[in-house]
Amino acid sequence: MAAFKAHVDLFRFLLLWFVVQVHVGFPGVVSGNEILELNANAFDELSRENKCIVVLFYEGDCENCNNIVAELVKVSVPTVTDLKVGKSKDKTLSGRFGVTEFPSVLYHRKGHPILYDGEVSGDELSIWLEAAQEVSTQLLTSDTFEHLTQAATGATTGDWFVCFYKPSCENILAMMDTVAFRMKQRMNVARVDLTESPELEKRFSIQHCPTGILFRHGKMYRFPPGKFSVKLIMSFLESWYKNVQAEVVKPEPSPFDNLVETIVEYLKIYLEGPWGSWMKIGFVCFVLILLILIWILRRAQPTHRTSTRPKTD
Structure with a gap:
């Protein structure tokens, strides 16, 4: 009887030790990330509270997704204390980040997304997440x-x-x-x-x-x-x-180039507008009047003819 009681006490001790290890997170025991099911609204709400989110995008019956989720449970980033991990098959959310291939893993940090393009394993992904903290673009x-x-x-x-x-x-x-x-x-x-x-x-x-x-x-x-x-x-x-x-490569435009371009743009707008026909007629009339004035001025100038007759004393 005493031996049985001793075994029961040992079992209780081991069970209590295991529970403490899991909750406290002692080395060697993985407590794991909670995998959240996300849609666009849930993601937006989560991103307002957490700066760093890892999302697995998938569709339909994904044969490899269970393995990926098992790896995502284990990921950790030492410099991130509020890392959240989720999965989503919301096409609105995946389309927001240009995801076209499934499954795909995206890391959203400080409002800037980046797609993971390596092999999904807990250790490799954790190393990549740490290296990708800063925005490279x-x-x-x-x-x-x-x-x-x-x-x-x-x-x-x-x-x-x-x-x-x-x-x-x-x-x-x-x-x-x-x-x-x-x-x-x-x-x-x-x-x-x-x-x-x-x-x-x-x-x-x-x-x-x-x-x-x-x-x-x-x-x-x-x-x-x-x-x-x-x-x-x-x-x-x-x-x-x-x-x-x-x-x-075109050179950077000078201030004069910008001025000329602005004038041309305004002329295009007016010429294509309701007053465009009248402006064209007015421009033609202006050119005709200018040509007539030039012709009149040339006609009004006196002509100086050089005499070819020899001088006489």
Whole structure:
């Protein structure tokens, strides 16, 4: 009887020890992350409270998703105390970040998303999360573009791949930060919000949203529109850009150039407006009157004829 009681006490002790280990988180015992089920609204609410969120995007019957979730339970970032982990099959949420391949893992930190493109294992993913804490994509504006890139004045700051976008296509940003992370120490990767820098939209004749341009040695190479993916962008930057027609980088416009362009734009607006026909007629009349005045002035000038008869004493 005493032996049985001793075994019961030992069992209770071991059970209590295990519970304490799990809750306190002693080394060697994994308590695990809670995997949240997220939609767009739940994500927005969570992101207001937590700066760092890892999300697994999946669809339908995902054969590999259980394995990925098991790895996500184990991820940790020593420098992040409020890391949240979730999974989602909400197409609205995945579309917001430009996710087109499933399953995909996204890390949303401090309002900036980045896509994970490696093998999903707890240790490898944790190392990547720690390394990807800082945003790798640089922000350029009309005021800083030429100073930082020197695209038309020497390119001494290295090659630059720049993504020009507007709010309507900002779902490209997660992909761009993935490219920037992979191209560290090899190439500068930047983004330009065209709503904040419309001058650059005119300077580089941006026709598509988004538009990617590689600036290299005074030349610019446009990434084919509508074909954005991390794999294709990496291939383009490494060698494929050589198959694209190179364009000479336009110099930064001077204040006089901007003035002339502004005048031309205003003339286009007025000529295409309801008063355009009258302005055209008025311009033609002005030219005719000017020509008539020039003709009259030329006719009014006295003619000086040189005499060819010899002088007589």
